[in-house]
Amino acid sequence: MKIAVFGGTGRVGSSFIRLAYHQGHTIQALVRDQDKAQELIPEAIHIVGDATQEEDIRATVNGCDVVFSSLGTDKTTTLSDSMPLIREVMEKQGINRLVTIGTAGILNSRYEEGKYRFQSSESKRTKTFAAEEHLKAYLELQSSSLNWTIICPTYLPDGEEEGGVRFEFDLLPKDGKKISTNDTARFAYEVLDSPSFFNKRVGICY
Known part of the structure; x- marks a missing residue:
């Protein structure tokens, strides 16, 4: 299988x-910095460009079977700017499957009906910019024809795989506190070809 990757030099993306x-898969990754990419993800074919430019997205997904994105926010609108373009290019090229990394903030609140976690007392974060960016990406995918899955980890420290990952659709499993970057990457990989995860937000934690 050939996989297009956005956000590949990040912690989850590189894992x-x-x-x-x-x-055994072939990876085609859009990168901004060729030298950094060569150091962090030498396994991938590098497409140098910008995730907010349609032609660079087109070059990255060309010939691929599925798309994986771990684009973050980094106090920019890159995520919300790029997701409509990724969606459009995928739909035009007939690529249906997208797995992306979100945040637990865009899951439903377990205790406050009608709210996302980042809008409720379940969230300890005072700043909501990142969650709002991820919410825009979620709403974009929700209105698309793609078979998407948004993996929504809670606190995400660097770390090796520990196993024992719990998941729940639309909610964060009870008492979930953290999950490592490597276990998040493993979970995303394992649901790539799983129809039961199509069009779902998935909360994950230990």
């Missing part, structure tokens, strides 16, 4: 690429 590569 996902290594895992997929060692499972």
Whole structure:
């Protein structure tokens, strides 16, 4: 399988690429910095460009079977600017499957009906910019024809795989506190070809 990757030099993205590569897949990753990409993800074919430019997205997904995105926010609107373009290019090229990394903030609140977690007392964060960016991406995908899955980890420290990952659709499992970057990447990889995860937000934690 050939996988297009956005956000591949990030913590989850680089872990996902290594895992997929060692499972025999071909990876085509959009990168901004060729030198950084060569250091962090030498396993991937590098497409140098910008995730907010349609032609660069088109070059990245060309010939691919599925798309994986771990684009973050980093106090910018890159995520919300790029997702409509990724959606449009995928739909035009007939690529249906997208797995992306979100945040637990865009899951439903377990205790305050009608609210997302970031809008409720379940969230300890005082700043909501990142969650709002991820929410825009979710709403974009929700209105698309794609078979999408948004993996929504809670606190995400660096770390090796520990296993024992719990998940729940639309909600964060009870008492979930954290999950490592490597276990998040593993979970995303394992649901790539799973129809039961199509069009779902998935809260994950230990």
